[in-house]
Amino acid sequence: MINPQRALQSASRLAHVMTVGIVFLGCLATVGLFFGLSDLQAAGAFLATQAGYGDHGVPAGPTFALIGIAMVHIGLWITVLIVARRLFRQISLGLPAAAAQTARRVAMLLWIVLAWGILSQSLGSVAATWGYPEGQRSLAIAIGSPQISVAFAALIASFLAHAFALGAELWQDHQEVI
Amino acid sequence: MPIVVRLDVVLARRKMTSRDLAGRIGISEQNLSLLRSGKVRGVRFNTLEAICKELDCQPGDLLEFEPADAD
Numbered sequence: 001m002i003n004p005q006r007a008l009q010s011a012s013r014l015a016h017v018m019t020v021g022i023v024f025l026g027c028l029a030t031v032g033l034f035f036g037l038s039d040l041q042a043a044g045a046f047l048a049t050q051a052g053y054g055d056h057g058v059p060a061g062p063t064f065a066l067i068g069i070a071m072v073h074i075g076l077w078i079t080v081l082i083v084a085r086r087l088f089r090q091i092s093l094g095l096p097a098a099a100a101q102t103a104r105r106v107a108m109l110l111w112i113v114l115a116w117g118i119l120s121q122s123l124g125s126v127a128a129t130w131g132y133p134e135g136q137r138s139l140a141i142a143i144g145s146p147q148i149s150v151a152f153a154a155l156i157a158s159f160l161a162h163a164f165a166l167g168a169e170l171w172q173d174h175q176e177v178i
Numbered sequence: 179m180p181i182v183v184r185l186d187v188v189l190a191r192r193k194m195t196s197r198d199l200a201g202r203i204g205i206s207e208q209n210l211s212l213l214r215s216g217k218v219r220g221v222r223f224n225t226l227e228a229i230c231k232e233l234d235c236q237p238g239d240l241l242e243f244e245p246a247d248a249d
Contacts, residue, residue, distance in 0.1 A: 176219040178209050 011091035018085035022078055029074040036067045043067060048128040051121075053138075062130035069120045069127070076116060080109045096168035103161035110154035117147050182242045183216045188233050203228035 036043035044058030047066035058066070083106050090099040118141065125140035132138075189196060200210040205225065212218050213225075226237055233239075 173219060178205065178213045178218050178221055178225055 008092050008094060011088045015085050015088035015092060018081045018088060021081045022085065025074050025078045025081065029071060029078070032074075033067070033071065036063075036070075040064075047124075051124045051128045053125070053128040056129075056131045058128060058131050062127035065127040066124060069124050072116065073120065076109070076113050080106065080113060083109055096164065096171045100161065100164035100168045103157065103164040107154060107157035107161045110150060110157050114147060114150045114154055117150055118143065121147075180244050180246050181216070182244050183213060183240060184242055185210075185214045185229070185240055188235050188239055192233050194233070199229070199232060202232050 036047075040060055040063050041057075044060075044063035044066065047063070047070060048054070048056070048058050051066070083102060087099055087102040087106055090096075090102055121142040122139060125138050125142075129137040185196075189199065196210050196214060197207055200207045203225070205228075213221065221241075226240070229235075229240060230237060
């Protein structure tokens with residue numbers, strides 16, 4: 001007989017890890033938003049530098065845009081972690097069919113994170129170089145290792161979602177054999 | 179399904195209750211009830227072996243093939 005207890009316990013632990021991640025990102029977003037809005041100039045300089053452009057005095061409007069982009073990023077990752085936590089909870093409760101559906105949702109969210117990652121690079125480049133002299137502003141499309149990593153994660157998540165669906169069918173089959 | 183489970187008949191012949199059989203072969207009454215009513219996808223060989231041992235019968239006494247177009 002198959003003993004799924006070890007996998008179920010490990011899934012329960014992973015659900016707790018997801019909760020820690022959600023709390024961490026929530027705190028990061030709150031603190032970032034608080035400091036960003038209280039000192040727009042410093043926030044603009046920090047975000048422009050993080051986007052790979054120097055600090056050339058980012059105006060208030062583009063700084064808001066950069067803060068917005070960063071918040072959408074964090075919001076998306078929080079959503080991914082919430083859905084992933086649901087996935088691990090369903091696995092720990094021994095609900096493979098529901099887990100298969102949630103795994104598909106995680107995969108879809110990762111593809112959305114990838115698309116937003118590419119789009120936000122372009123939007124970020126425009127916002128970060130808004131204060132540059134005319135002719136030096138840029139609109140960049142960057143596909144680097146972060147995007148490739150997310151694409152790889154999304155690909156694996158999609159494959160795992162299929163595996164989960166197959167596993168749920170097999171589990172149902174196993175339950176119906178006496 | 180064209181496979182019909184005749185466990186009820188064999189149990190009646192042996193004058194044994196399904197609760198007794200479930201206890202002796204180590205499966206739950208619920209699972210044995212599902213097996214009796216034929217609401218299962220399959221039977222493991224070790225379950226079949228345990229039932230045959232307890233009821234002193236052959237697998238053929240427990241299972242019967244009835245083609246769907248027989249009636």
